[in-house]
Amino acid sequence: MDLHQLRERIAQIESEVAASLTKAGSGDAVRGLDNRVLGKEGSLSALITSIKEYPPDQRGQVGKLVNEAKARVKASFEARLAELRAADAQAEASAAGAFDATLPGVAAPMGAVHPVTAVQWEVERLFERLGFTLEAGPEMESEYNNFEALNIPASHPARDMQDTFWLTNGMVLRTHTSPVQHRSMKKFGPPLRVIAPGRCFRYETIDASHENTFHQIEGLLIDRDIGLPHLIALAKMLLTEVMQREVELRVRPGYFPFVEPGLEIDMNCRICGGKGCPTCKNSGWVEVLPAGMVHPNVLRAGSIDPDEWSGFAFGLGLTRLAMMKYGIRDIRVLNSGDLRATVSPVRLGGPIVWEKSA
Amino acid sequence: MLISLNWLRDYLDLPPQLDPRALAERFTRVTAEVDGVHPIEVQARGLIAARVARLSPIDARTNSVTLDVGGGKTVETVSIAADLHPGTQVVFAPIGSHVAALGDIRTAKVAGRTSSGLILPGEALGIEKAFQEAIFLGSEFKPGDLLPADLFDDVIIEVDNKSITHRPDLWGHYGVAREVAAIVRTALKPFPVVPVAELGKNGQSQIPIDIADASACHRYSGLLLEGVPTQPAPLWMQLRLGHVGQRPISGLVDLTNYIMLDLGQPMHAFDAAKVDRIEVDWAKEGEKFATLDGVTRTLASNELMIKCRGKSVALAGVMGGLETEVTESTTSLLLESANFDPATVRRTAKKLGLRSEASARFEKSLDPAHTVLGIQRFIHLARSMYPRLKITSRLSDAYPSPHRPVTVAVKTRHVARALGRPMGADEARRLLQPLGYEVTEDAASWTVHVPSFRATGDCSIEDDIIEELARCSGYDAIAAAMPHVTVRHFPPNPTHRLEHGALQYFTTAHPFCEVFDYIWYDSNWLRQLGIEPGECLELINLAAEGMHRLRKSLMPGMFSALAKNRFHFPSVALVEVGSVFKHRRPDDQEFRHLGLILADHRKRTEDALLQRLKDAITGWTCQQFGCSAVFAEIKPDPGRLWEHPQRTAGVVIQGIDSGRMSVVDVALRRRIDEHLGSWSVAWAELRLSALEELVRRPEPLASLPPHPLVEMDFSILVPKTTRFAELAGHLRELQTPLLRQVRYITSYEGESIGRDRRSLTFRFVLGHEERTLGDSDIASFQDLVVSFVRGRGYELRTG
């Protein structure tokens, strides 16, 4: 090959490159072409290897021609790559015109605890923060733990009041979580701070506001110099936190044989705003917290000296509290297993786009 | 307990413009819960007394009545009231009169006749219990007399009975008036009675009273009277009784009822011709006795009776006898005012189903002082009503062991502790005296004398006095304050930690929704499912028919929840944590279980659902116990229909048999709900109680290997009948110094590997402490696996 032929060969390669380059639609294609032309074995690079075939005085010329051609081809590759990148960017930008920032997220299928459990956990966390320990007791209780140890002797009218489910083995379904008071006193002795959630049972007719199976959470604090101001302070804090609002309390006498003085602590009804509704028995107040100072007989039954120690106890109606908190009007849905009534609609199905306001 | 405001006004001065609701609210805050305030607004205008002159029946119920309305005038009216007789006087609404319930009274056509005015039925006068009955009048009015309009209107305060079970004094208006007087700080008027001395000077005779068991009858007072009232009680008394829910009956009965509602002391009257001495004694076992209501009852020897010459004449405190009832021919009365043991009365009333206003009061432990006081009150009222009534005996009063006055020592330190502030004796006296207490003081304590009407109820110890002080000074007045407490360490409760962890996990890491079900089986539901539960722990008193068996498993109840939800969701995931009961002699046991259900509307996805359950359970055990669950082949229990004959597995956690899981076969699915026939349902039930003692294993973290580890995956093709556990057992035998760990990755079934085969993929981790593995190590391990797999008769899957 003489110089003339070399020039023609270079021109031919360059025109082939130009033709291929216009067809190369992607960076990868350009890079492939690059390899075929400028790579170790590429068509332009191959020309350099033939340099030894030229007379020595022409070799400088050959090198110059090939290198200049390589530079031009390289530049054309760069230009094409730049073109393609610009086109990509433009394509991406124009595709983004369909981007919808407002399209909602759809949560993965979600589970939920029962509303009563949710409230129970809130109360537990609150009292754990105050240094109370969590205890549990059985649903099948001895008559002694459910009644006698709580100052409710066999002849006591309260045994009627708390109409009881009796079992054929002589045990009872606990009518309240209060047996855990006695169990905890026996287990730990004073001073004591206990919270005990659980299911309770009363033999009564079910309607929209009465259940024979419901949840309570028992609270018990025994220490030196404990009095009514402490009970009221804790009640206020408890209800305010759980309801996430400033609650109004009504503290009034209540009769429970295991406390003296016995109290009923009511909170203002949010369902009707105080005007009266079935939930608050038209009084504007909801009974949520039967409570009182632990009766000395109960302390003694738990081997605690009432002269040295005093304490308060309460039996928070978790079921009622959950109803108040979540606006549940019919207590029967809670044990029905109907998820539509016990799981927040937010957790069931996709995001709610529109809903008729209540 | 219904309280008449008119009645209270007899005993204390209340402002005429008093707001009854405000009073009720204060009563609720200081004394006992008020359930409601019910105004009785009869708005009577122009009501008169009228005497029945003639009656002629129109039909079985209806009479045409000619009434004498005074001034020689008569009117014709039509009435359906019973017991109308010529000569009886009734409350009459003439033309032009008015009551709220009926409006203005006009001439009306009734049963084809013109009725001029109306014999008013009880309900129009606020006497609900006298529905469609006439209200009869005694000789206090003459025909044509205008009836005082202000008698008819009242306000009734309804006190929750449950909130006064410990307060015998509040079962009568006078006791309520005492509380109200203390609340509104006004004086309580004395209780109007004849002096007791007057009961001691009447003739020589005295009824002999013999109490066999003083622990059952604390006191028995009796008096003989002549000139039995035949007239109706005065209108004001009938109205008051009617407004608080008592039906006016007759002069004598109304009077005893009035005293019961006034003082809280029930009374009974015998025909003195038949009862001339009193013996209080136990019934003979099996004795038959006819009570006032006409029913003959069989008695047990723990029933307390009133007897006369060995013959029973009344069930003490519960009901009188039919034979000794006061009748029209009775000329002489024996009045009983007694005090019985509450538990005895309660037992009998409950057993015989005879709970009455009287027995309800005896059950509250009445003040024995009220037996005589009741008689004094009876005579006081009777004299003004029935001037012909004569006392014909001296008062008999058997009181074998008089109650001692109760005094309570109160430490001022304890008062201050409970109230959060010190209280002086003067303040205590100011609060307690209106309630009948007397207070004397010492240096650090007081002596409080409890009035007899509180001593039998709730007031016997220091804390009772503290309650009186707290409520009367006002719970609202107590300044809330956080307590100062001792910090103490408590070990965590395992039950609680376990249940909380499980619920938290299954509802957040997986989409299970928590449900609650009752702890008893519903027999109808079990029958529908075809489940025979076997021997269960049972309830004596059941919530409803067929709900006597306590559950042994959570699953039947959870199936019911599934049936409720299947219509609303294409797939359902449920979790329940609850108690189940095992009927086991000698001791029945309660266990805590966790139930899981996964259901999908697509058919034949059971295996996938079971796998998801296994994944979920394993995730939970990793989190809660730091270990994986192991699933074992077990035989389904034929007694548990929800265990599939071929698809049931056992769950083992740290070597403990912890529960079972399975899928529900189509027959049971259909019985749960016909539509579930085309669904897939899998479940698991775990015995949480068995896991309480399990400690969470610490999970030490691996230290980084000094030389890189090599991971190699091998898929082994096995016949479908080969169990994972079997293969895993083989793999544990594969021991070379380089092998560090074998993990299970996944399983695959599909046409490409043949219908009767399954591919199980394992990851083998290789490494050496001192050097990096080379190609030859890997090649030789590969050879080892190949020959090992072939040697066990399996095949490696390639590609």
Ligand SMILES: [Zn+2]
């Ligand atoms: Zn309300």
